[in-house]
Amino acid sequence: MTSQTTLVIGAHGKTGSRVAALLDARGLPVRRASRSAETPFDWDAPETWAPVLDGVHSAYVTYFPDLAFPGAVEKVAAFAETARSAGLGRMVLLSGRGEHHARLGEEAVRASGLDFTLIRSAWFAQNFSEGYLRDPILSGLLPMPGGDVVEPIIDVNDIADVAVAALTEPQHGGKLYEVTGPRLLTFAEMADTLAQALGRPIQHIPISFEDFHAAIAETGGAFVADVFTAIARETLDGRNARVTDGVAQALGRPPRDFADFALKAAQAGAWAQAA
Template identity: 60%
Template sequence: MQDQPILVIGSTGKTGSRIVKSLNEKGFSVREGSRSAAIPFDWDQPETWAPALSGVSAAYVSYFPDLAFPGAADKIKALSEVAAQCGVRKLVLLSGRGEAHAVACEEIVRNSGLAFTLVRAAWFAQNFSEGYLLPPVLDGMVALPAGDIKEPIVDVDDIADVAVAALTDARHDGELYEITGPRLLSFAEAAAEISAAAGIPVHYQPITLEQFHEGMLEIGGPLIADVFTEICRETLDGHNAYLTDGVQRALGREPRDFADFCQTVAASGVWRKAA
């Protein structure tokens, strides 16, 4: 099976780029799944799916922008059917923790007739360093509609390591791995740890869902604002404030701590604001 490539859908994203790098380092043949790839893959152009899936042994499925978006479940179902027609053996789905839409997509993959692994991830640490919260971090103020709830913030490197294991080892077939970090953090505590590691002032400001929606309107327009506000309403209510053993079960080690993430990013210079 190692002679067949592994397709990584979302190969330029936070998880996908790490998975591609790790698979290449381990000597696996990789087919990158993005609109700019040699064999393009585009969620909005279903005609690209079969060429990208043809001849691959397994596929990592990361849906952009999020499984909560309208039509996502239909696309996951259609992709699963095309994958089966193309002879793909296994799908590894990136899912979101505590999201009803994500669970619905998990069930589609679970019932696809293909081998599968479900990777249900907590809130990404890398949102502070590679995502939409990097500019606020550099400006010294992170505002979220999260109150004082705590999250088991997870390092994306752990998600990628679990996905690589699942893509390359049949022992992970049929598993649901819920991936969290090793401890609960409030966003005020996370901001304080970033501040200490980076040597810059970073504060957390709780805001209302309505204020968050207004801010997202400026960034991405009505659909983006509506969907991401609903994701916050659903997930940032405290019901995810517990740890799981997904990393331990999948990899036989402890998940990376947020403090280690902060030290790594601080050393990289990402949190140094340009003069």
């Protein structure tokens, strides 16, 4: 499996960029899927799917912005069928913990007849350093709903390591890896950890789901806010308040700790103010 091309859908995203970089570092051929690629790919244009799968043996699949978006599960199911017809060797799908639509996406891949690996992930640590929470952190705030709910937040570098193992090693076929960080943290504890790494105060601000919706709507619009607020309501209710050993199952090592993520991100300038 390791000598053949891997398709990476979402190659510019948090996990996909890392998966592609790790494959590059091993000298393995990678096809980065995007609308602007030489062989373009577009979830909304099924006619682009078969060409991008031509000559590919394995694929890492993420659906942006989330499997909860209307039509996402149906598109993943149809893409899996196209991939099976194209002779894809293995599909590695990233999904989310505690999300109803993510489970439906997993089942679609299971039912496709493809060899697969499923990675069911906890909340991303890099949401603080590369995502929509970076600007609030820069201002010294962490506004989040969910009260004192605890989350086993995961470093996306662990997700990428699991994905690359699944793409390049035969023993991961048919496996589901539910991946989390090594411990449970409240958002207030995450704010304290970020403050220690940055050397300045970061205050957790408990907000309502309505305020969460309003904040997202300001930049992403009402539709995007509706979907992400629904995901937050679904997943920040305590259902994910447990750690799992998915990283250890896949890699034989423990996952990275959030404090290590925060310190390394701070040292790398993730929260450096623009000049």
